[in-house]
Amino acid sequence: MVKNLLIILVAIAIGLSLAVVGCQYDAWTSLGIATGAVRCITVEDYVDKMKAGWVGQMAGVGWGGPTEFNFKGEIIPEDKMPQWQPELINQFQQDDIYVEMTFLRTLELYGFDCSIRQAGIDFANSGYRLWHANRNGRDNLRKGIAPPDSGHPEFNKHADDIDYQIEADYAGLISPGLPNVAIKLGEKFGRLMNYGDGLYGGQFVGGMYAEAFFENDMEKIVMAGLKCIPKDSQYAECIRDVLAWYKQNPNDWQKTWQLINEKYHLNTAYRRFSCSGPKGEFNIDAKINGAYIVMGLLYGKGDPDDTIIISTRCGQDSDCNPSNAGGILFTTIGFKKLPDKFKSALNPEGKFSHTPYNFPTLVDVSKKLVRQAVKRAGGRMGKNAESKDVFIIPVRKPKPTKLEQCWEAGPIANSKFTEAEMEQIKVPEE
Numbered sequence: 001m002v003k004n005l006l007i008i009l010v011a012i013a014i015g016l017s018l019a020v021v022g023c024q025y026d027a028w029t030s031l032g033i034a035t036g037a038v039r040c041i042t043v044e045d046y047v048d049k050m051k052a053g054w055v056g057q058m059a060g061v062g063w064g065g066p067t068e069f070n071f072k073g074e075i076i077p078e079d080k081m082p083q084w085q086p087e088l089i090n091q092f093q094q095d096d097i098y099v100e101m102t103f104l105r106t107l108e109l110y111g112f113d114c115s116i117r118q119a120g121i122d123f124a125n126s127g128y129r130l131w132h133a134n135r136n137g138r139d140n141l142r143k144g145i146a147p148p149d150s151g152h153p154e155f156n157k158h159a160d161d162i163d164y165q166i167e168a169d170y171a172g173l174i175s176p177g178l179p180n181v182a183i184k185l186g187e188k189f190g191r192l193m194n195y196g197d198g199l200y201g202g203q204f205v206g207g208m209y210a211e212a213f214f215e216n217d218m219e220k221i222v223m224a225g226l227k228c229i230p231k232d233s234q235y236a237e238c239i240r241d242v243l244a245w246y247k248q249n250p251n252d253w254q255k256t257w258q259l260i261n262e263k264y265h266l267n268t269a270y271r272r273f274s275c276s277g278p279k280g281e282f283n284i285d286a287k288i289n290g291a292y293i294v295m296g297l298l299y300g301k302g303d304p305d306d307t308i309i310i311s312t313r314c315g316q317d318s319d320c321n322p323s324n325a326g327g328i329l330f331t332t333i334g335f336k337k338l339p340d341k342f343k344s345a346l347n348p349e350g351k352f353s354h355t356p357y358n359f360p361t362l363v364d365v366s367k368k369l370v371r372q373a374v375k376r377a378g379g380r381m382g383k384n385a386e387s388k389d390v391f392i393i394p395v396r397k398p399k400p401t402k403l404e405q406c407w408e409a410g411p412i413a414n415s416k417f418t419e420a421e422m423e424q425i426k427v428p429e430e
Helices: 002-013 043-067 095-110 116-124 132-142 169-173 179-192 197-212 218-226 234-248 253-264 286-300 304-313 320-333 359-376
Strands: 038-042 380-383 389-394
Touching: 038 043, 043 095, 043 169, 043 197, 043 304, 043 320, 043 359, 043 389, 095 116, 095 169, 095 179, 095 320, 095 359, 116 132, 116 179, 132 179, 169 179, 169 197, 169 320, 179 197, 197 218, 197 234, 197 286, 197 320, 218 234, 218 286, 218 320, 234 253, 234 286, 253 286, 286 304, 286 320, 304 320, 359 380, 359 389
Parallel strands: none
Antiparallel strands: 038 389, 380 389
């Protein structure tokens, strides 16, 4: 007991710097820093990786953009893959990116304790173009159907679509090593437009980003995301299948693509809430497109070009999927180590559509919000041996949301905006 007390006193005396030198040091639980193990990342390294994550999204959506839904239920031929040009990084008019800026703005203005209703009001007031679950959800909000009903299958026939999946990157980028923060953000912002697998896709993506700050093994990153969603969901089944097929065919991504296509595109049992009908070629279901994200991560083997190209060539939503894959991979790499071709032409003054953010202000708001996220999760700031600021992050087991399925949806919440709330919704001209 005396020995433990001396350890604690010494730690306090040196400004908690040992918290970083030994991130698994049990004495820190006595200091109230965390229960069990902790992870540490310098603020400098966090910012470097976070910046890279945003750039990866822009690179993926820019490179894959010309192919979006031009190839449905087929692999994009190699000679149809666009060539990368550095100017493609400036993707300020893409729904894959600008929607999540609205969520960041809500968090910036109202904090992590903001209500889901406030999140809904802010989304209802957005002025950019939207499609599918996003569009249906926003229309519901503008009509007075408050969240979570705005994303419920009874009111939103696109609730299993890809929408929250494509915009959940923000959740992981401000939650390094904090999967439960990413999960909870999905419960607040993902339910504006999605339900069931449509929601889980975003929580899966957020969980992978959260792990990418500390891990570069893509199988481990995918497994970390998988732990963030209900194991009995079809979405989780799909990702487990991709992992298994990857192990069976580690050098043949096209063979794995065929297996995915047969089960999750051609088999109507896995398209029971498809907005295009269970037999349509057009497949914007979150599951299969999530599989294509994972395809890029696994078969890309850490190479930025191969990761984006494979996710793109899988087809269907072939700009959104490489955007997620690129963002996750680039987070593991960090901005400083990115190939110059992905950052040399980045326009720091470019404004993301209908948002107050350009790239520097996007980085700044992420830096602000991550401090709140770490503190709320029981983490702290510390110093390392070089006196650099460090995030001390508690390790917590992910707690997925309960299982729900769009084709067997639970009861609605009967959530309606009040007259006072409706007065706050001012629909801009698109």
